[in-house]
Amino acid sequence: MPKSTTPAPPRAKRADARRNEKSLLNAAAEVFVSSGVEAPIRDIAKAAGVGTATIYRHFPTRAELIIAVYRHQVDALAEDGPRLLRETDNAYDALRTWVDRFVDFLVTKHGLAAVLQSTDTCFDPLHDYFLDGVVPVCSHLLDAARESGEVTSEIDGIHLMRAIGGLCAGATDAHDYDARAMVDLLVTGLRARV
Amino acid sequence: MPKSTTPAPPRAKRADARRNEKSLLNAAAEVFVSSGVEAPIRDIAKAAGVGTATIYRHFPTRAELIIAVYRHQVDALAEDGPRLLRETDNAYDALRTWVDRFVDFLVTKHGLAAVLQSTDTCFDPLHDYFLDGVVPVCSHLLDAARESGEVTSEIDGIHLMRAIGGLCAGATDAHDYDARAMVDLLVTGLRARV
DNA sequence: AAATATACGGGACGCTGTCCCGTTTAACAA
DNA sequence: TTGTTAAACGGGACAGCGTCCCGTATATTT
Structure with a gap:
């Protein structure tokens, strides 16, 4: 029998993930101002100092x-x-x-x-x-x-x-x-x- | 001394070029209706039965x-x-x-x-x-x-x-x-x- | 019929969004 | 503290698109 009906997520979100999300948000805000909301994903990723996959992971669309x-x-x-x-x-x-x-x-x-x-x-x-x-x-x-x-x-x-x-x-x-x-x-x- | 001040274009446009331009126009009109004016160039070229360069040559933009x-x-x-x-x-x-x-x-x-x-x-x-x-x-x-x-x-x-x-x-x-x-x-x- | 400029088709290149994969690392347990 | 594991990472592969070059085919002229 499972020990609980609500399995309670085993782990909290990792610290670096939270940090990256913030960097991403700041970087995106800046790039949006300078290049518009349709700026290439790669530009935003570069501005945030992360890989393209990271931004795609945090914000699927x-x-x-x-x-x-x-x-x-x-x-x-x-x-x-x-x-x-x-x-x-x-x-x-x-x-x-x-x-x-x-x-x-x-x-x-x-x-x-x-x-x-x-x-x-x-x-x-x-x-x-x-x-x-x-x-x-x-x-x-x-x-x-x-x-x-x-x-x-x-x-x-x-x-x-x-x-x-x-x-x-x-x-x-x-x-x-x-x-x-x-x-x-x-x-x-x-x-x-x- | 040049034989004329207005060199007079040595040749008329080739027949196949004129034909292709018409095909292109017809094909583009059809594709525009079904897919909009931003349809891929390749689609229009395919519909007209020509290569992509041909359309680009007749209509640079x-x-x-x-x-x-x-x-x-x-x-x-x-x-x-x-x-x-x-x-x-x-x-x-x-x-x-x-x-x-x-x-x-x-x-x-x-x-x-x-x-x-x-x-x-x-x-x-x-x-x-x-x-x-x-x-x-x-x-x-x-x-x-x-x-x-x-x-x-x-x-x-x-x-x-x-x-x-x-x-x-x-x-x-x-x-x-x-x-x-x-x-x-x-x-x-x-x-x-x- | 031969010569030549014109037009042709397909493919190479660069850019973009999307997404996978091998590696790194934070979080948890012993 | 140290080992284990799953989350997160970075970079690259892939496909679609516009652009443009290059070797080939052909209409036109001589």
């Missing part, structure tokens, strides 16, 4: 590495939604402010917007993360703005976010292209017709 | 192949602008109709919108082609709509087109995503505030 690097900021974005709704008189203004923050996040993460609209299955974990974490927040804001009568469009959160991603994906380096202005136009279009 | 395949449709789009402006009472409606046609074009060419917002230098000829051929048309429509007072936004043609491209890039296969609806929102946002 690129999406998981990206999530790990940006988790805090994305979570903060998700928490911002309800707060803005509470602290702002106008639901539409809350939506507008939140969307602005989302755009700020996207345009400062080179290539992230493009990755969000990629259909490569490699990025599915990232899509799921956004789908679970931030899309509901956007939908909620949208619903509130609709209830208050300021938004008439029947668009739902995921489509709005997809569109915003698309508008921001064009802002890779063309500095004369202002993604914020475009998203502003889009959000303006959400309001009731004249 | 992928962009030039894409241009050759869609030239007629893009040119038609460019001609539509002035015509719509003439035949439509309202400049804003003309803009709206033209944008609709542009969206129709983009969403039926798998991956083309994504390519339009790529910064890969390989696609520069394609960007230039649009910049010279259709962006001025869009700008013209926009100017007309501004003169008639229906559009207040100071956005210029290239940015609007970039934005439309971004909105359409998300429509790769997610059939629940309606690029037209999103572009409609954007164009609605162009109009004067309430």
